[in-house]
Amino acid sequence: MAREFQQKVFWLAVVAEFLAMTIFVFIGIGSAISFQVVPTTNVTAVQDNVKVSLAFGLGITTMAQSVGHVSGAHLNPAVTLGLLVSSQISILKALLYMLAQVLGAIVASAILHAVSPNKHVLGLNQLAMNLSPGQGIVFELIITFQLVLCVLATTDKRRTDLTGSAPLAIGFSVTLGHLIAISQHAFVGLQLSTHFSLARKCRQFSSLLIYWVGPMIGGLAASLIYDFILAPRSCDLSDRM
């Protein structure tokens, strides 16, 4: 671990993770709030799920394409947790990546705040009307579960049956999660750091639980199920393909 700490490549990866996270959150949240600029439209009525889901998904695709060879482009603390549990990164790297992600999200929010004409609503995650915190956690858990499962399976070096683009497959998994989660919540979930940085005004402890605990359990579960049940480390998978 000490050696890793001294490598230039290691710190470059942390910087790349920060940079990519900043752009990803800026565009994702920016696309989610931008419709409010149109003055003649009822905000709640025109919330365009497809647009926002594509922005988050293609944001992951584009950043994974751009810095995947530098940092791996986790861009989500739950993905980093999943890869840590799967023994693919060191605990030091995991902690620094999470820190870089949170910092990136804060910087993105600050830029977005500076360039938005409407300062009132800046993308605070909230549950949809009538949805309890427990119900919200289930949604966050399941959509993060499928994302981390997809990341682990798509980047599994033992597989020889995958031919397409990993950044595209993972980005579409992110889009998938948002397609269901955006309308269940009043706003975007899935992205922990996003929430963290935007939640400064949020005083509800339940929100913190939903958008951190849900995804973390989902990521942890995906990692354990993939590594111990579906494709145990000891298998070489070649008998299955």
Place this chain on the structure above:
Amino acid sequence: MAREFQQKVFWLAVVAEFLAMTIFVFIGIGSAISFQVVPTTNVTAVQDNVKVSLAFGLGITTMAQSVGHVSGAHLNPAVTLGLLVSSQISILKALLYMLAQVLGAIVASAILHAVSPNKHVLGLNQLAMNLSPGQGIVFELIITFQLVLCVLATTDKRRTDLTGSAPLAIGFSVTLGHLIAISQHAFVGLQLSTHFSLARKCRQFSSLLIYWVGPMIGGLAASLIYDFILAPRSCDLSDRM
């Protein structure tokens, strides 16, 4: 067959099929009903076909990407039937896969019911106004035909001309089917198991026919046409490429 029954890999595949089906149905149906949460909107008017079609298609893509190397990720009884008729899986595996799919859909519906604020409408397949059961069967038959044909052609190991991602190609075939079927019916078709699990309240025998018989005939026809006419088993296809 007895030997297959004893293999751990065999049962792992059944478990993976159940797990993937649960997530697929949860997100697909969840995206289809979630718009009803928005309180100020007329439900029937804003039904967003593109959103729901993308959710079902990318759900198949993501799950095929995630467990394709474990179970093959059929995620549809008509696909399983098509592969059985095409002699690619044993009858034992086909039956257990269908069971796993139906169980997965039931579990997904139960979770969705538990976490939805609006319990009244939970995604019961219904025909659009004015559409007769016979007309509905034709839609189900054709969209399942193109899906099973796409699965068989995309996974045909004799082909050397395919370079892209099979999970993406098959997922887009599912999206394609939903783009036409969602508005013809008042609700989503194509997904047999989905219907089965949600149909517990449904007393109309015609619905059962439409959403089971239509797709099964479509899958059967696709398998026979592909295997006996378009690309017979005896051909090596190399003369065509």
Place this chain on the structure above:
Amino acid sequence: MAREFQQKVFWLAVVAEFLAMTIFVFIGIGSAISFQVVPTTNVTAVQDNVKVSLAFGLGITTMAQSVGHVSGAHLNPAVTLGLLVSSQISILKALLYMLAQVLGAIVASAILHAVSPNKHVLGLNQLAMNLSPGQGIVFELIITFQLVLCVLATTDKRRTDLTGSAPLAIGFSVTLGHLIAISQHAFVGLQLSTHFSLARKCRQFSSLLIYWVGPMIGGLAASLIYDFILAPRSCDLSDRM
């Protein structure tokens, strides 16, 4: 040519072209008219361009994926013309493919007519209000030009720089054309045969010109420009990559 005429593979390709065209037109036109089933909606207002564009594009992708190795999946007389001019198919095959395409479109329209509750409007191509026939031809010409150019470039066997899926690239080119053409016209253009089969009620000679002459000129121009200017047959292209 006589020998080609006697080969089973040749006739199989014609059958595959007919089958794929039938499914493609059924789903494409079906998605374009299906919104009219929703009774409470103003038809012209909700015409969903993205939905219909995706249906046509993913229809091409799915069918090219499914029968591309059998017939090449032209699915458009202008593509067949472009490949004929590019000397990639015989004139006999070109004529039979065009016939199969027109027959497929007619059969698809007949099935669609039989299963649609609303028989009044079944997808007749019409120019948007205020658009002159000459303006319509320019749109048809340009969108077919980019499609045929994309087909020729994507399937150019001399290229070593392409890694993705050809069916997806070509399908997205079809989506692209529809994204602009659908709202310029009151209805879908691009698909010659579609028009032909649906135009039985159409008495305006100008429509025939727009939806046949425009695309044919576009396909011809793309073929000549690609083969004689951009990537002449005599070049091996290896100096460019």
Place this chain on the structure above:
Amino acid sequence: MAREFQQKVFWLAVVAEFLAMTIFVFIGIGSAISFQVVPTTNVTAVQDNVKVSLAFGLGITTMAQSVGHVSGAHLNPAVTLGLLVSSQISILKALLYMLAQVLGAIVASAILHAVSPNKHVLGLNQLAMNLSPGQGIVFELIITFQLVLCVLATTDKRRTDLTGSAPLAIGFSVTLGHLIAISQHAFVGLQLSTHFSLARKCRQFSSLLIYWVGPMIGGLAASLIYDFILAPRSCDLSDRM
């Protein structure tokens, strides 16, 4: 340089860049203005971000697929600048490409003007209400930064970890930028040349700054950060993969 100037391949690339730019701008801007043809709809209310974002992104994908092997398909002065700074093209080629791009955009606008029934609004880039020029520049800068970063990373010949389609990845990066930028501005940004050609009527100097200076700084920054920090020329990257 003198030798390059005399090569036929060099001039062919310039012609291809002009041709592809013409088609790209025609379809992109055409899709952005076409909704105004629908007479019963409030223009500002139905601006369909997803449709226009897909048209611009798939336009880049299709043209890169079609002429990428001829000219490289930059289709954006900021991409050309980024590749110049990255020493991948000569300054002569860069200048001629930019000229070809601006000419292509002007020709596209002229054709579009000729074939549009509504001559009043033809796609002039404008900032959204309440957005200051400085805020606009930030948006343009960031969305161009991510695009040029994606181009450089995706076409980096040292990488061995990329398997998908480069034209698709870059096209989705363009879509991503438009998903956030279209609603921030009253109209499409990102595409410098587009603006240039359409801005003939535009007398506001600030617009010129936003749509030229912002992207150029973004492209320059992406090139410097990629080449000197993330993936310096001296590295062979093989230690990272």
